[in-house]
Amino acid sequence: MCGIIGFTGTGDARGIILDGLKRLEYRGYDSAGIAIQRNNEINMVKAQGKVDNLVNLAVANDKLIGTCGIGHTRWATHGIPNDINAHPHMSEDGKFAIVHNGIIENQAEIKEKLLKKGMTFKSETDTEVMVQLLSFNYNGDIKKAIMKTVSEVTGSYGIGVLCTDNPGVIYAAKVASPLIIGIGVGENYFGSDITAFINHTKNVIDLDDNELAEIHKDKVIIYDYKGEEIKKEIRKVTWDIAAAEKSGYEHFMIKEIMEQPAAIKATIEPRIKNGKIDFDELNLDILKYNRVLITACGSAYYAGCVGKLVIEKLARLHVSMDVASELRYSDPMIDEETLVIVVSQSGETADTIAAIKEAKSKGATVLAIVNVVGSTIAKLSDYVIYTWAGPEIAVATTKGYTTQVAVFYMFAVWAAKKLNKIDDKQLEEYTNIIKHLPERAQRALDLNAKVKTLADKYYHNKSIFFIGRYFDYAVCLEGSLKLKEISYIHSEAYAAGELKHGTIALIDEGRLVVAACCYEPLLDKIISNIQQVKARGAEVLALAMEDNKKIFKEADDVLLVPKTNELFMSLVEIIPLQLFAYYVAKNNKCDIDKPKNLAKSVTVE
Ligand code: AGP
Numbered sequence: 015m016c017g018i019i020g021f022t023g024t025g026d027a028r029g030i031i032l033d034g035l036k037r038l039e040y041r042g043y044d045s046a047g048i049a050i051q052r053n054n055e056i057n058m059v060k061a062q063g064k065v066d067n068l069v070n071l072a073v074a075n076d077k078l079i080g081t082c083g084i085g086h087t088r089w090a091t092h093g094i095p096n097d098i099n100a101h102p103h104m105s106e107d108g109k110f111a112i113v114h115n116g117i118i119e120n121q122a123e124i125k126e127k128l129l130k131k132g133m134t135f136k137s138e139t140d141t142e143v144m145v146q147l148l149s150f151n152y153n154g155d156i157k158k159a160i161m162k163t164v165s166e167v168t169g170s171y172g173i174g175v176l177c178t179d180n181p182g183v184i185y186a187a188k189v190a191s192p193l194i195i196g197i198g199v200g201e202n203y204f205g206s207d208i209t210a211f212i213n214h215t216k217n218v219i220d221l222d223d224n225e226l227a228e229i230h231k232d233k234v235i236i237y238d239y240k241g242e243e244i245k246k247e248i249r250k251v252t253w254d255i256a257a258a259e260k261s262g263y264e265h266f267m268i269k270e271i272m273e274q275p276a277a278i279k280a281t282i283e284p285r286i287k288n289g290k291i292d293f294d295e296l297n298l299d300i301l302k303y304n305r306v307l308i309t310a311c312g313s314a315y316y317a318g319c320v321g322k323l324v325i326e327k328l329a330r331l332h333v334s335m336d337v338a339s340e341l342r343y344s345d346p347m348i349d350e351e352t353l354v355i356v357v358s359q360s361g362e363t364a365d366t367i368a369a370i371k372e373a374k375s376k377g378a379t380v381l382a383i384v385n386v387v388g389s390t391i392a393k394l395s396d397y398v399i400y401t402w403a404g405p406e407i408a409v410a411t412t413k414g415y416t417t418q419v420a421v422f423y424m425f426a427v428w429a430a431k432k433l434n435k436i437d438d439k440q441l442e443e444y445t446n447i448i449k450h451l452p453e454r455a456q457r458a459l460d461l462n463a464k465v466k467t468l469a470d471k472y473y474h475n476k477s478i479f480f481i482g483r484y485f486d487y488a489v490c491l492e493g494s495l496k497l498k499e500i501s502y503i504h505s506e507a508y509a510a511g512e513l514k515h516g517t518i519a520l521i522d523e524g525r526l527v528v529a530a531c532c533y534e535p536l537l538d539k540i541i542s543n544i545q546q547v548k549a550r551g552a553e554v555l556a557l558a559m560e561d562n563k564k565i566f567k568e569a570d571d572v573l574l575v576p577k578t579n580e581l582f583m584s585l586v587e588i589i590p591l592q593l594f595a596y597y598v599a600k601n602n603k604c605d606i607d608k609p610k611n612l613a614k615s616v617t618v619e
Pocket residue numbers: 311312313314357358359360361362363366409410411412499612613614615616
């Protein structure tokens with residue numbers, strides 16, 4: 015969602031901030047803005063639409079020449095996306111400019127109070143309320159004014175502040191919205207994530223909730239909200255710049271699809287010791303729990319759907335599932351004997367964070383499967399397994415999802431052994447299969463040169479159904495989401511046996527049905543479903559193991575999946591569907607990396 019960058023140093027703040035905003039575009043936004051401090055005044059420019067619109071205005075404005083400033087990409091929550099509601103927002107007296115991620119829940123009361131004091135407002139945003147409150151609270155000490163202001167607001171915020179009385183200094187504070195400080199040489203940064211400034215420095219300080227950073231070009235001081243200075247560690251980010259750039263690919267999504275073998279390897283390899291999956295580093299006593307509940311949103315939830323099946327099959331632990339946005343309000347049946355597994359690429363999804371809080375309030379233990387180190391979800395959870403996928407920039411997750419599935423496989427096998435459901439020989443056998451998944455994923459990419467041709471044939475469809483059973487169904491859920499989010503084609507995933515209970519009414523002449531047929535024990539069942547839809551005129555694109563001869567007689571076309579053990583095939587099986595979604599979206603000329611209305615990390619409810 016919204017992105018933030020701040021810079022102070024000796025270089026060209028305008029150029030650095032505009033470049034940072036381009037890097038933050040992937041998060042999803044509808045307007046952008048920049049404010050530069052110079053000669054005890056703050057000047058700003060804002061523009062609706064793409065960052066390029068802002069760049070055109072900003073480079074033509076000499077008042078934006080300076081060495082200290084803040085920038086923002088906004089994803090509208092309060093007020094429509096337009097120039098006025100875009101950030102930064104300035105106080106009426108011109109003394110303060112602020113950029114803000116999050117939502118101020120009590121903004122209406124504060125605004126009413128400030129209106130009574132004679133203040134006026136230009137925008138419909140909660141952020142303008144915050145900057146006006148800051149100005150109202152100011153009497154010469156900016157730190158005190160920020161602390162007073164944040165103590166009066168409820169909700170979530172990551173803020174960056176400029177004040178004309180403190181030239182060359184940028185301030186940052188946060189509650190429940192990420193902010194990272196970048197430590198350079200003679201220059202420093204803050205950002206809503208590392209991609210904002212990764213081309214300048216990889217040394218970062220993670221700002222925690224209720225901390226205020228005072229950032230000068232040559233020093234950074236962090237305070238708690240009592241005003242006490244606190245020492246924080248500098249962490250070195252292992253991602254490199256190339257990981258956050260397209261490196262010759264047309265889109266981040268296709269680059270990230272292609273990166274999957276390496277990402278899966280990075281996830282798996284460190285957890286194999288002496289030929290066996292080893293999660294002992296976690297120190298988690300799995301014997302303490304009588305059930306597991308998996309919660310997450312979107313694709314992370316669908317990775318959990320695969321996780322549920324494999325944990326139940328191998329470890330024989332009861333696993334229930336709930337999407338995080340529902341779990342938080344459904345008074346879930348969880349207690350001290352429940353292990354809640356949360357899954358999140360970004361580690362910042364608001365609904366998932368709320369689900370963690372709900373689970374912890376009921377005494378459950380929370381294990382997080384997360385990609386972003388130091389993220390809010392990682393910090394809130396009792397145990398963390400990182401997916402090591404590297405930065406994922408495309409809004410549609412690909413390597414994020416497959417590395418989450420890889421973690422579930424390893425966790426299921428590890429738990430099965432701890433619970434004595436498998437013996438040493440099986441542990442080694444399963445470990446060996448998992449170890450070779452990166453090669454299988456590579457083969458899935460190699461096998462699917464044909465996907466583009468099939469996308470050329472089918473991209474004009476207006477509605478596409480995905481059907482499958484058991485593990486195949488779990489993959490269909492993600493395959494269908496992938497297609498709809500980037501190509502805007504209506505699609506639905508159905509458990510194949512459910513079709514006849516209603517949805518088959520929608521199957522008619524020329525309707526495309528993607529049938530996942532990789533789980534061989536149920537092959538005959540899915541073939542019957544294929545025959546049912548074909549009898550009603552549907553075209554069938556099957557997803558099948560490469561040695562499956564039968565399927566060529568049943569389907570119109572086949573997407574091939576490399577032969578993989580049926581318990582661990584979902585990770586490989588999704589790859590042709592990712593490619594199919596990508597090429598269909600490309601043929602439809604969609605904005606693949608930044609689909610309309612979507613944000614990479616959904617930090618509001
Ligand atoms: C995936 O392609 C989606 N854009 C979305 O469903 C995403 O998986 C979901 O919002 C959860 O995000 P998270 O993994 O960062 O928590």
